[in-house]
Amino acid sequence: MTALLSTQGLSLSFGAVVACDAIxxxxxxxxxxxxxxxNGAGKTTFLNIVTGYLKPSAGSVHFDGADISGLAPRAITLRGIGRSFQLPQLFTEHTVRECLLLAASARAPRRGWWPPLAQAVDAERVDATLALLQLAPRAHDLAGALPEGQRKLLDVAMALILEPKLLIMDEPTSGVSTDEKHGLMQVLMRALDARQVSCIFVEHDIDIVRAHATRLCAWIAGRIAADGPPAQVLADPIVVKNVIGE
Ligand SMILES: Nc1ncnc2c1ncn2[C@@H]1O[C@H](COP(=O)(O)OP(=O)(O)OP(=O)(O)O)[C@@H](O)[C@H]1O
Incomplete structure (x- = not known):
């Protein structure tokens, strides 16, 4: 089976720090x-290279059968890799619904703004995406007024409106109370399943990893030190010592 995403010998150093070591x-x-x-293990550097925000010093990235090495972030988004961030990147002065329309404009031709924007996405898809992320009741509220959990959901909704094949999420539960974290992840994972979107998520909460991941990669000093089913990786003594810190 052809991989959805693969990297070959991906490398990047910052001075003496090897952040991504021939991955x-x-x-x-x-x-x-x-x-x-x-912190500093190289997770973000790797994901920034995959999504075009950083250029590797060596190696290549393939996605969905094509070499995407060296493409700009927008071109990579259009090919089907979405991204959500630890601090959601919202249009805080706009309503939740407008945020989805603005996100959809990434697919519109570069020239023009609001008129092509309205044609770029149909209202049904916007409403279905809002419903999927349980944001329909907040559709006409300002994005900036949402509590953190719903900001995270909106950030993902803005990525999903572009119909990605893969979504990369940077700490989807950070800043959300412990009580709300699992509920938030359930909504996110159900939405990704419904749209058949694969995902990679950076996560510090081990309970969330156990409950919601099918596979786990543990990074140590610019390398993937362990890779496999979460229960297996979390029982690896190197991971216990260097990542979990017990
Ligand atoms: N732009 C940069 N300039 C210099 N050094 C950098 C830069 N970006 C990352 N680094 C260094 O590269 C190493 C890997 O950083 P990276 O942010 O990828 O780690 P991380 O695992 O994502 O950590 P965190 O969990 O804190 O986000 C660290 O030593 C970091 O200080």
């Missing part, structure tokens, strides 16, 4: 991959 990696369709690692 060979692949992700199959349908996987929910959690990524864990101490």
């Amino acid at each position: 060979d990696f692949s992700l199959q369709r349908g996987e929910r991959l959690a990524v864990v690692g101490q």
